[in-house]
Amino acid sequence: MAKTGNLKAALAVFWSFFGVRKRRDYDDDAQSLTPRQVILAGLIGAAVFVLTILLVVYAVLQLMQ
Numbered sequence: 001m002a003k004t005g006n007l008k009a010a011l012a013v014f015w016s017f018f019g020v021r022k023r024r025d026y027d028d029d030a031q032s033l034t035p036r037q038v039i040l041a042g043l044i045g046a047a048v049f050v051l052t053i054l055l056v057v058y059a060v061l062q063l064m065q
Helices: 003-018 023-032 035-064
Strands: none
Touching: 003 023, 003 035
16 A cells, blocks of 8 residues: 555545545545555544544543542
């Protein structure tokens, strides 16, 4: 996997999580990205999202004490 391919996969997953994708961009990603890139980027993105939520909850709980 090339660095630009990894970045493109990460951006595609980010915009998919966010829920905003142009049809043209989706079609371009579907042709240029492999399923392996998308799955790996999705797993990493989900892990970062969950860890961020946990960190925010932990910080809020610390402030409330």
